[in-house]
Amino acid sequence: MSRYLDPEGLEPSKPSACSRFLRYTWKTITCIFSHIFLVSLVVSYCIFGAKTFETLEKDHEMEVKKNISSIRGRIIDKLWFNLTSEPYLREENFTFLIVKHLKEFEGELLKAMNKDGWDGEEDINKVQWTFAGALFYSIIVITTIGYGHIAPKTTLGKVVTIFYAILGIPLMLLCLSNIGDVMATSFRFLYWRVCCYICTKKPKKPRRVRQRGGTIRREGGRGSYRSKTQSLRRSVRTSTRSADSGFDYGDVNPLSHSDTEIRVHEELPPMKVRGASLPRMKPGQNSRFREMSTVNQRPNQYGAGRVQQRGGSLDRRRAPKVWDPSLDLNTFPDAPVLCNKYALEGPEIESNHIQRGGIRRSFERSRGRRAVSMPRTHNYLELPVPVSPARSTEDLRPRQSESLKRPSPSRHHASPRIMSPLGYGSKSLYIEEESDTEYFDDGMSFESSRTTRIRPVPIWLCVFLVVSYIFAGAFLFTAWENWDYLDSAYFCFITLTTIGFGDFVPAKRVTENAEMSIALCSLYLLFGISLLAMSFNLVQEEVIANVKSVAKTLGIIKSDDIDDDDD
Amino acid sequence: MERKRSFRRRKQRKPFSEKCKDYLRKFAAFMFSNVGIIGLVVGYTIAGAFIFTSIEGHTEQEVKINILTSRNQTINRLWEVTYNLNVLYKETWRNAVEIELFKYQKDIIEAARNGYDGSDDVDEFKQWRFAGGFLYSLTVITTIGYGNILPRTPWGKVATIIYAIIGMPLFLLYLSNIGDIMAGSFKWIYAKCCLCRCCPGVARRRAERRRRRALQLSIEYINSRVDSRNNSDLSQASVHNIHMEEYRLNSLGGSSSDDEEEEDSDGVTETDVSYDSQAVTVPLTICLAIMVGYVCGGAILFSRYEDWNLLDGSYFCFISLSTIGFGDIVPGDKIYSGKGYELSFIFCSMYLMLGMALIAMCFNLMQEEVIHKIRTTMRTVRYILRCNR
Structure with missing residues (x-):
């Protein structure tokens, strides 16, 4: 835990370039470390499981195999006994007798196959529960x-399987979503940096995509309702992630309050403010846009631009073409950026709002100290505002004292705004995050500005990727396993959707190089599942937005329900 | 999805029948x-x-x-x-x-x-x-x-x-x-039944809350004094003091459940005991107990139905509900008896559909709880750090 805290502890005390560099390297290291750590954890867990199951199940399988020949021997003995007990051999009699016994034989074989997991092979050297088989089993x-196709048959094996699965499934999910994230990031990078430099002759394209995202977002979710689902979704996604994401969430909190500060300070002389508060802004930003660990990795020089952009995008409804980042940089340094929906109502309210913002901010200061034990819906308030050296405290003094005179109105003003979108409430957890977002805007700007930054990869590309992966897999399995093409495609589909019927299993009939084909299949499978995770990751937001907009046009109020449709 | 398509198709005919559109919309909704x-x-x-x-x-x-x-x-x-x-x-x-x-x-x-x-x-x-x-x-x-x-x-x-x-x-x-x-209804039930007045822990919690409020007031006082006293410089010592106090408060309140508290804690005394049923997080243990109970209940039912032993029953339930689905033990396995076959299919389907929703619910609740726990821990740690600085 301390490893997550260290950078934070260092950072506010000396926000120099050196420390920033340190923090980025630290973040990169922890990022890589956590990925490698997770993957190796999963691998070692699989190997551990393989060892365990091998020892547990191998003997039983041997026994079953030996048993088969004894079953046959018994049947033959019975037949012989019946044969010799008959004085005359007549065909009808004989047939009648034998049918009975053969049926018995059949029943016993079926029982051995279904109940005891006999694979139909009598050779004792060819057991299913070899190390490779057990490894495959653990992965499965x-x-x-x-x-x-192999299932534990001993009592102990079943119990161990249950506990193994309880521990292993979340671990695997964690690892897969992690890998999916990394892959999504790199794929996105690849797509936009590599592919779209090639097709620079139509520079319209990214622009168009971006704007589409913006408009969808705008119509797709109104206000905080959208932000709720977004944050929900985000946290849902995160929850499948590691504890370290949880810690990252922790990281958000100390820093996110600086957003509100920035808001206030942008009304003050802008240059100073940006210098002062931006470095601290970035981590919060990072963890807020959770999906990309990229931001951690590339040191973003656009920090300033982005913040401005984010601030700028709040006014999006007034000036929709603000989207261009470069434009933002130039246009907005001295424009007062009010991160509030009241800002939409016009300039005359703006001035009013400046005051209000100041009040709220300073109120926060005062509030911050005693709010510690306050209900956690006010979490963003709980944080005592660290007194940054660059801040001119004398600016704030008068306002603060002013605001102290009337704390309750401003509070009453603030609280319903925070609480009102939370009527759904069942997600009380996300209230904090929500209110963070809520406080400097109604959360939408965030999402929209994220779309600008994380440019979506077109849906068809992801679908195409997955489909071609399945077909490629079908082709490969046709070659490896001598299945026909449809069967292979069917196998790939059933496997990648984790349905897993088990009618086609690699190395079930071809037994010469079972280990090889098992290894190939596991690789195919793991990569395929992480590919699926990646494409979900890429497509998710856009598809949800699409579906939601459709739901809106349909007039379904519960568009919340729809959005999982394509999850 | 197909609904969307059908709607689009219908949409072209829409102008001459607004009613149709409305019905369709209602139907889709x-x-x-x-x-x-x-x-x-x-x-x-x-x-x-x-x-x-x-x-x-x-x-x-x-x-x-x-x-x-x-x-x-x-x-x-x-x-x-x-x-x-x-x-x-x-x-x-x-x-x-x-x-x-x-x-x-x-x-x-x-x-x-x-x-x-x-x-x-x-x-x-x-x-x-x-x-x-x-x-x-x-x-x-x-x-x-x-x-x-x-x-x-x-x-x-x-x-x-x-x-x-x-x-x-x-x-x-x-x-x-x-x-x-x-999840919503379970939370509601939990909030109404388990956190109500009759619970023995409530009195203690209420007392704690009252104490906390008193402390808050004192801190507010300190705050205002500090603010009025030193306009020019905030002496590091006083800030430190305040932070210390905050931390003490937090650790005091953090251990007890601070989640069922209403946000308007000053002045509104009657909100004291009414919990926001949606702001409650259900403890992990209850969720786990529900899941284990469901699996075990299923095991008992299936063992009666299908002549499995208890272990096989719970193994089947677990493998099914975790969607692993080996298929080595399947309901309707009494192939030769022939009777009760269909019934067990239906029963199993219902068990699965309900069970998976229940698991989803439990995950929903557990996730909230875990995230909340982690945040609380982080907050505490942050306060510690801030104090030490």
């Missing part, structure tokens, strides 16, 4: 595919 | 509402059952006919063996019969892999009757995939793929929807 369990 | 989604999923599954039974119904018959012919052949060969050996020596006869039986065994294995279930009656479909088809569709869209009933024809496979592509998002939608509702 923790990915929840569950072919069932 | 209803279908995606809480009740409708259940009906939608069930209807989709039933449709799937019919589709698959019609596509796959005859493969089973073929497998059975194959086995019958193979058996007859074996008998004939055995007769020949016996007939050809004029004098029956045990050893030679045994060896000859062993070979024949081995061949027959291979046939059986092949047939068993193709879904032979051991019953002889050619005209009786067991697997691909309605119940079997229903369970099959359900296992496809829930991604459980037992694999005890399988499509054998190419068209069945293609239909499965298409069916899954549409069905899985639908089921996810169902899960999230029902999970949300259940």
